[in-house]
Amino acid sequence: MSATKRIIGVVWQAIRRWFDPSDLNSVGTTPDYRFSLANERTFLAWLRTGLALIAGGLAAAQFLPPLPLRHLREAIAVALLLLGATVAIRAVDHWSRTERAIRLGERLPASRFPAVLALIVAVGALLLVVAVLAKGMSVR
Amino acid sequence: MSGVPPRGDAPGGGDPGLQPERTRLAWRRMGLAYTVVTVLAVRLALTGDTAGALLAGVTVLTWWATLVVGWGRATGRRQARIDTRAVPLVALGTVGLALLCVSLVLRGVW
Numbered sequence: 001m002s003a004t005k006r007i008i009g010v011v012w013q014a015i016r017r018w019f020d021p022s023d024l025n026s027v028g029t030t031p032d033y034r035f036s037l038a039n040e041r042t043f044l045a046w047l048r049t050g051l052a053l054i055a056g057g058l059a060a061a062q063f064l065p066p067l068p069l070r071h072l073r074e075a076i077a078v079a080l081l082l083l084g085a086t087v088a089i090r091a092v093d094h095w096s097r098t099e100r101a102i103r104l105g106e107r108l109p110a111s112r113f114p115a116v117l118a119l120i121v122a123v124g125a126l127l128l129v130v131a132v133l134a135k136g137m138s139v140r
Numbered sequence: 141m142s143g144v145p146p147r148g149d150a151p152g153g154g155d156p157g158l159q160p161e162r163t164r165l166a167w168r169r170m171g172l173a174y175t176v177v178t179v180l181a182v183r184l185a186l187t188g189d190t191a192g193a194l195l196a197g198v199t200v201l202t203w204w205a206t207l208v209v210g211w212g213r214a215t216g217r218r219q220a221r222i223d224t225r226a227v228p229l230v231a232l233g234t235v236g237l238a239l240l241c242v243s244l245v246l247r248g249v250w
Contacts, residue, residue: 022227034159036156037160038159040166041163041229044166045166047170048169050234051173051234052173054241055176055180056244057238061244062180074249076250077158078245081238081239085234088238089235091231092227095227096228099224119207126247138223
């Protein structure tokens with residue numbers, strides 16, 4: 001019960017950090033605006049990555065033929081859509097933490113997320129290669 | 141973040157790195173990507189019944205709201221009014237769109 005409460009508290013704090021520019025503006029000093037703009041562009045690049053994953057999920061749901069495994073097509077689509085949503089949430093959280101670090105003159109937040117995302121995409125691509133090869137073998 | 145980047149990004153004056161202009165273009169690209177996703181989502185939503193039309197309507201509304209906020213942040217006229225809260229708003233708009241699309245896919249299964 002207290003664990004649930006703690007998680008809700010952490011999430012609430014994070015959302016408040018994203019939305020409260022007055023809080024963001026009051027810590028530290030106002031940085032060179034170019035740093036803030038670069039941070040904003042990085043956020044937008046991540047958001048486009050998330051949108052591309054969402055587009056991939058929608059394309060899988062609509063343009064893939066029905067697969068031999070029941071509902072595999074829908075599972076692939078939902079996985080891509082949820083990955084896109086995760087990328088968007090992580091993008092805004094990283095943006096606000098970076099903004100704060102720039103203002104306070106601290107080290108920029110380190111993140112394992114790009115490596116994790118790269119691994120997920122690589123594993124997905126390898127699975128597709130295996131699937132395509134297996135299909136080619138079985139046809140011949 | 142101070143929110144309003146200076147407009148001195150014209151050639152021969154202001155920021156030689158054209159940072160405000162690059163940021164404006166990044167917002168534009170985000171809006172265009174969002175539009176492509178919205179077209180795909182509406183195509184999936186329209187199944188010829190009332191519920192499909194309603195879901196397509198909600199999708200278009202989400203697209204419109206996100207574009208107003210995001211492109212408002214991008215254009216000079218509105219930049220002062222739409223501050224950095226555009227960033228979390230647009231991110232949540234994207235998450236909302238993704239969850240909407242999940243419901244569209246699951247709707248096709250049932």
